[in-house]
Amino acid sequence: MQTFLPYPDFARSARVLDRKRLGKQRVETLQVLRAATVPGYGWYRHPATAMWAGHVPALVAYGRAMVDEWTARGGADSTGWQIREFAPEAWDRAPDDDVAPPPPWLGDEAFHRSHRSNLLRKDEELYRAVFPGDPAGLDYVWPVPAEGRTPPAEPPHGRRAWVLAPGAHEAAGGAVVVPFRVPDGVRESHWVQAVARVEEELREGEPVLLLHGPPGPEQVVERTVLGENVHHAVGGFSLELERGDRVLRRDLPAPARLQSPRPVFAVPAEAVGADPGAPRV
Structure with a gap:
């Protein structure tokens, strides 16, 4: 996994990449963003993730440069909206605006x-025609990661909202x-783990978000509250939900929190505009 930066300038770097590597940079940008922020995603300790620690807006700007060059060459793209979710202000910036703060290694000639x-x-x-004065085969220069990094983790009771992805929930009467x-x-394996979490961890009074339809900015998010503890039903676990509102994914405070690969997971309640309340015992 790598985010290629032959030059400090993101757009210039994108322009010199061959099609195969340019296309891959969009995907790897998204992987690094998720690795740095999504609990349980993996790749957190990879040096490509570590070097961008604390610089999500800059990484989003890098991803924007790669997507722009990719689409300018006629490529179809499905990563842009996902990259944008992590820092819309960085994605939407004017091309000549600086991204602050830049990573400290940006501009280090040995790195580039x-x-x-x-x-x-x-x-x-x-x-060879692009980099005529450079040798082949040098080892990568990996910036030293910031001290005190900790893997992303789900929030605790009283600060979380549960998310059920499409397919993880079905309507059954009023439940x-x-x-x-x-x-x-x-x-x-993911589903076995998800069902166990529903049975063991969901608590009465906690926010529950139901995702409807395919992922995207227009995905419908139904915000509810678990009215009573989970109980067995025919074919599954039944949730008695107090209905709330429906919003579009793009209107959530931090929609990137929904990019977990898990079918059932917890996010900070404030990230999805939910009131964590006080879970009842």
Whole structure:
């Protein structure tokens, strides 16, 4: 995993990348963003994640440069809206606006030279004309990560809202059922874990968000509150929910929090505009 930066300038870096690597940078930007912020996503300790720690807006601006160049070359894109969710203000900035604060390693010639060298190693025939004065095969220069980094974690009782992805919930009369059977497109191991969390961790009075439809800025988010503790029903666990409102995903305070790969997960209540209340015992 790598976010290639042969130059300090994001747009200039994007322009010199070959199509294969340019396309991959969009995906890897999204992976690093999720690794840094989504609990349980993985890749947190990878040096490509560590070097961007504390600089999410700058990474979003980098992703924007890669997406812009990719689409300018005629490529179709599905990553842009997902990258934007992590820092809309950085994505929406004017091209000549600075991203503050930039990572401290941005502009370090040894760092950028190592990226040019590794691009030469990957395809010397293509990149020799682009980087005529650089050697091939240097080791990557990995910036030292900031001290005190801790992996992203779910919030505790009293500060969280639960999220049920599409497929993780079904209407059943006036209630919502989390089915025992594994939904389409969900790993069995993830679903076993999700069902166990519903039974063991959801508490009366906690906010529960039901996601409807495919992911995207227009995805409908139904905000509810668990009216009483979870109980068994035919084919699943039944949730008696006190209905709240419906909003579009794009209108949430921090919609990127919904990018977990898990079908059932918890997010900070304030990130989705929910009142955590006081869970009843």
